[in-house]
Amino acid sequence: MSLGKNIAYLRKRIALTQDELAEKMSVSRQTVSKWETDEAFPEISKLTKLADLFHCKVDTLLREDLEARRNIYSEVSIKTVAGFRMARYVMITPNPEDDVIAYIARWTEQSGLTEYCHGNVTMIGWDFPFVSAEQQNRFGLRGYAAAAVLPEGFDAKLPGVEIAEQPAAKYAVITITDPAAAPFERIPAAYQQIMNYLEANGFKEDSRTDCISCFEHEYEKDGTTFMDVYILADGVAKSNVLTPLQYLT
Incomplete structure (x- = not known):
């Protein structure tokens, strides 16, 4: 474990340069460089400030090997998602994810969508x-939409779903490798990493109600399961500060 490598890893995760991190920490770029190469150790007050910026505990910075997360999470990017039409349904049950996904899967079969898409729905x-x-609290119920x-x-002629339209929009996206290995750790952490990225890059809340605010897409590739997590970036307004973003289309 290296504190310097942890600082460098978390800085890059939220797309800050050494100069930008130095400005936030009120130190020189050379000081940040020395932190990241373990030539110097941040003062306690700076460690606390770093932990606040990266939304983690000081113990996490000091004791964990955060670079190991490289094999789990991709970098955050901004992606334009084209508008689309969808058949959606909501369930409130003790296990809504599995229940509603199974329901939609049955609907795709019965409606002919699976055949229409050659199995690639x-x-x-x-x-x-x-x-x-x-x-x-009383019944242990949660809600999930698929x-x-x-x-x-x-x-789409078969009833039993709501047909809805989603306009084109920009989303911040991160990919999780094998999310089911630790779903209650990896998926929330992915959302947190996107929020850290948006906050660090000067995005501010600005409501937009015509798009899904966030969603997940799970799929398999070469025998490995991945999940893309999307958070609406059009739903926030970027102030004129910090890192220019690379927009992917």
Whole structure:
């Protein structure tokens, strides 16, 4: 474990240069460089400030090997997602993810969508927050929505879902490798990394109601399961500070 490598890793995760981190820490770029090469050790006050900036505990900076996360998470990028039409459904159950995904999977089979897409149906999902405190605390219920993306030309005649339109929008995206290995750790951490990135790059909250605010897309590639996590970047306004972003289309 190296504190310097941890600082460098977390700095790069939120797309800050050494100069930008130095400005935030009120030190010189040379000082940041020495921290990252373990030639110098940050003062306690600076360690606390670093932990606040990176949204982690000081113990995490000092004791964990954060570079090991490279094999789990991709870099955060900004991606333009084209507009699409979807068939969606919501369930509130003790295990809503599995329940509603299974429901949508059955619908895609029965509606002919699976055959239409030659078995390659794109499915997405997101948390459904409108669950009462009584439902959560008394009955252990949670909400989740799942949707199948409808390709152009497909006529969704089978009832049992809501057909909705999603306009084109920019999203901050991160990819998780093997999310099921530790789902309650890896998936929330992915969301946190995106939020750290948006905050560090000067994004501020600005509501937009015509798009899904965040969603997940799980898929397999070469025998490995991946999950892309999306958070709406059009739903925040970028102030004129910090790092210029690379927009991917």
